[in-house]
Amino acid sequence: MKILRAVFTGFQNRLVNTFKLRSLRSKFMLSFVFLSTIPLVILAIFSYGVYHDILQQNIQSYTSEVIDRVDRNLEIYLSDLERILELRNDYYNLQFIKLSLAGDVEGNRKFIFRLWENLNNIRNFKTELRDVSITTIGGVTVGCYGVTHTDLAQNVLFQTLANRTAKDDSIAIWGPHPDWLGGPVFSVGKAIHGDYDNFLGIMSIDVDVELLERICGNIRLGKTGYIMLLDEENRIIYHPNRELIGKGIGALLGEASLTDWQQDFTTKRRLGNQIIRVKTFAPANWKIIGLSNRFELATEMQKITGLSLTIIFSTILVLTLMAVYFAHLLTNPLKELQQSMRHASEDLNTNVEIHTMDEIGELSETFNQMLARIRQLMKQSVQEQEKRRRAEMKALQEQIKPHFIYNTLDLIIGLLETNKNEDVINTVEALGAFFRISLSQGQELITIREEAEHVRNYLYIQRRRHGDKYDYAIEIEERLLNKKTIKLILQPLVENAIYHGVRELETPGGLILIKGFLMEPANTICFQVIDNGVGMEPAKMEEINRCLRESGTGQQYFGLSNVNERIRLAFGPEYGLALSPTPGGGVTATIKLPVVEGKG
């Protein structure tokens, strides 16, 4: 499996490198053409093989059929002649033979005259019959053209029949040979026997070889294939080319081909372009040979191949054009989308034009939605940044309240008047540290240590101002001190705890406790500013909390809202500020912050 995958990957890489398939369009086109062409080529190759076999089989079976038909036609013709030859024992025939052998010229004249008439009538039965004759053992022949003398020693038909026994009543065939008028004929004959089975002569029919032309001449095996006939000495007795008639078959097809032509239906392929089938016409021991041209088969196959290749190449061309068209159809929206995205990377106000309702259309729409969302978010972000800056400025402004500064300066003056120099130094140091941390060199995030220090300085200054009316404590887990928080979030809460909590107590004993701890499961840092002051009406507390939940809804409770707003802007709505009553009186302000690791 791994090997297969490796091979496939290799092939894929080579394909990609060879055809430089960098674009989706070329991949699509190549895949489309490949997928459509490969089945076509396989089909063409398979069809070629099958068609070739079928064609060859058809040629052979057609040739065999044709040879059979020729064989049948010859047999039918021969059986007709055999029936005619049954007239050989006619009274006039026998009388003629007997009187002729006896040398009775005067007695024979009426039989001769009658025989001429009869034999001519028989000849007129069939157009191919050249002569019908009776030949006696005395060499006298009476036929359609009169009375002639036959050299019996030269007459193969006569000799064949003479050498047979009286019981052998079958026909004999001789020829083709020239008849006495010079025309080529083949002769069919039967023996005539006397009363004591003594051989008296023969009755024979000369058939014009035109018959063979009539039987075989119209037969064509393909365009150039044909039928030819050989006699028992392998001489051509019928061939469409008349010049070859009478010649040996060896001259035409090679001597070597003659040896095993004794069996019926032998297919020979060794003669180059010809497919040859042979059948022996048994009565005459002739061979019927069908020659088909293999070249024609090849030509036929070339035609098929040409047609197949034309179809394949046309199909490939059409498919390629279609592939180009479809690729264009599919990739153009993608290209447009790509360009739109490139524009969008420079100008978010761009929108993709949607032309189709397909996946690419949907993708374009989604991209447009994404762009809209990005624009919205950016706008929101800009607004939030603005809001944050404003909130920060407000927070800073809150820090630098003139009366806080005046009061602190009055405190310092008072301390100077009372020569409490040590306290002055401490107070001035606290004030300086307070403002230094407030500004924090413009940084938004400071360490919790710095935030704690900032609120401690504030409380120091305020306590110096308000005397021992309340006390404070800061309990922040050591592990949190280096974590980061947005600045100036504890001071406004402490200020509220002082002014609306412990300072309102009628008796001393107020306490402001600032706790900082990590809520482990939620991984959230929690600050609590707990006072045991006069507390707050539950309804009011509920209203403040509602204002804090619905961030930015009111301008009341500015200090608390600003802290809450800044936390939410920085870390999200799940963080922020909430108030709760302190058990036993007072208010607890709780801040939740994410854990933000400080650098180093």
Add this chain to the structure above:
Amino acid sequence: MKVARLFCLSFLFLYLVLNLPLFSPDSRPGSGVAAAGSTSVSGSFPPKARPLVIAIVPKSLDNPVFVDSMETAMLTAKELGVKLEWVAPFKVDPDLQVKIIEGLIWRKVDGIAISTSDPEKIRKVIDKAVEAGIKVATIDADCPESKRLFYCGTDNYKAGWACGEAMVKIVTERGLAGKKLKTAILTGGIEAHNLNERIRGFKEAVAGKLDLEYVALLACDDDTTTGAKMVEAYIREHPETDLFYFSGGWAFFGPTESMPLYQEWCDNGGIAVSMDTFYPVLQAAKKGFAQALVGQDFRKMGELTVKYLVDAINGLPVPMEYIDTGLELADESNFDLLLSQKKPWEMK
């Protein structure tokens, strides 16, 4: 004379030796099948040492007039030790006759006698045979201006003249000599020289003696049945005909019962003179189908033709170029006598 005979015999011997299969290029057995369609073929009938072969080619086989000639020709041939072949188209067919003669030339027969059915067509092949060294004669019907050695047969002009004289005699006896008489003629083949000569002789014999109007020339191509039918049909259409001249006796070779209208015409005074004195013609004449007959001697024709052809082949001289076999005149006075001397044909 003795020296001449010795020379002839030596020549014959030399000829036969040269034609032995051993010396003949055509004598090889199975020397091949001829190219189809070609008339010139290498033979499987090679000439070799054999008796002389003489072929007689009548106009047709179906005409029984030649039967007597065939019989005497065969007997003469037998007597002379030569082989006689009797070959012809079954029915008159000059083209086929030419083909048959060409076949004989190819087979190198020693002599040919031809009854010419169409001199124009036959002349060339006669000359061809002569050029091939074959002795050629004509029998019954001559082929003038050909290279044939001799003609043996009737002097057809004389035969026609005799018919004409017989006609004049009968018409005069009936007292019709001064009248214009419508005359029809039945002949065999229009082109046959012998028949045309007979017609010419007939016409010239009656000229100036009778006032004949020749109203029809009917040609039956030597066919007996056709001859009878044509005469019967003509009489049906033209019963007003006065005279009938038959240049051959074809119409009377068959049964006379097939010609009732003609018989009626004869009974009503129609006058007919016919060539041929064969047995059936005599029988018909005796019934009144013809008042006079002029016969040919076909037996002599066969006999003399063979004899002189053999002589010619053997180098002996032929007594004359025109061998007249003579005429036989018949009328009511000798019909019975002649019938008693002749044999019925018994062939049809």
